[in-house]
Amino acid sequence: MHFSEIPPRGLTVETDECPVMAAETGVTVQACTASVRLDRQGERVLCQGRLAARVELVCDRCLAVFAHRLETSFRLLLEVADPAAIEREHVCSRSEMDVVLLAEPEVDVPDLVRQQLLLALPLKRLCRSRCRGLCPGCGTDLNRGDCQCRPESDSPFAVLAALKKE
Ligand SMILES: [Zn+2]
Ligand SMILES: [Zn+2]
Structure with missing residues (x-):
């Protein structure tokens, strides 16, 4: 969605599409619901949302597939920057908000949801704490x-x- 398609009063996008993860992530998404609020702030877009998902992960220790539920909320500022700046700092933190630099003034909500889901995964993936x-x-x-x-x-x-x- 182009920034200009976001109306002045903002827009809420609801989705229950399961993001498709690359094979190397070892993640299978079984259910995912997300609500993303988009508000224009001058040249930038404030993006606030939350998501809940049910995923299958592979245990780091025993390689068994196990179910995991997660919930997360996020607050991002989308900003258009030249490609050189994007390579330098893909996501940087200014104050307590993450700033996401984009090459084009386009919001890709499904991709945003996919990235936030990946960020919400546990660092250690264990089928049980005492695996x-x-x-x-x-x-x-x-x-x-x-x-x-x-x-x-x-x-x-x-x-x-x-x-x-x-
Ligand atoms: Zn295990
Ligand atoms: Zn043995």
Whole structure:
């Protein structure tokens, strides 16, 4: 949407479209509702919104897929800048608001929602707080039970003992 399409009294965009995430993000969006308020402020656009989503993530430790719910709100100032400035500072913080520099005076609401959803994801993605992960030796999911690997086989002493036997 071009900045000029935003009426002087502002505009609220509601969407329940699921953003499609790139495969490398490891995120599948199952449901997403967002409400984004756009207000023109001179040459800039103030963008305030909130979103709630249900996603599937891959556990960092055991690689199991698990469901995660998230809610977030955001407040951004969209500003048109020349491409060189955008490369220097894609998103910068001025006061307590994030300023997003754009090459064109266009608001891409679905893309905005997608980016805010990514920002709201937990840094550590764990299926449960005490996930035991996979055994580095045999790959067994240790949440389902212990494997046959003996923990001492990882220690340098075990390697020395094995050498002495030879
Ligand atoms: Zn896990
Ligand atoms: Zn093992």
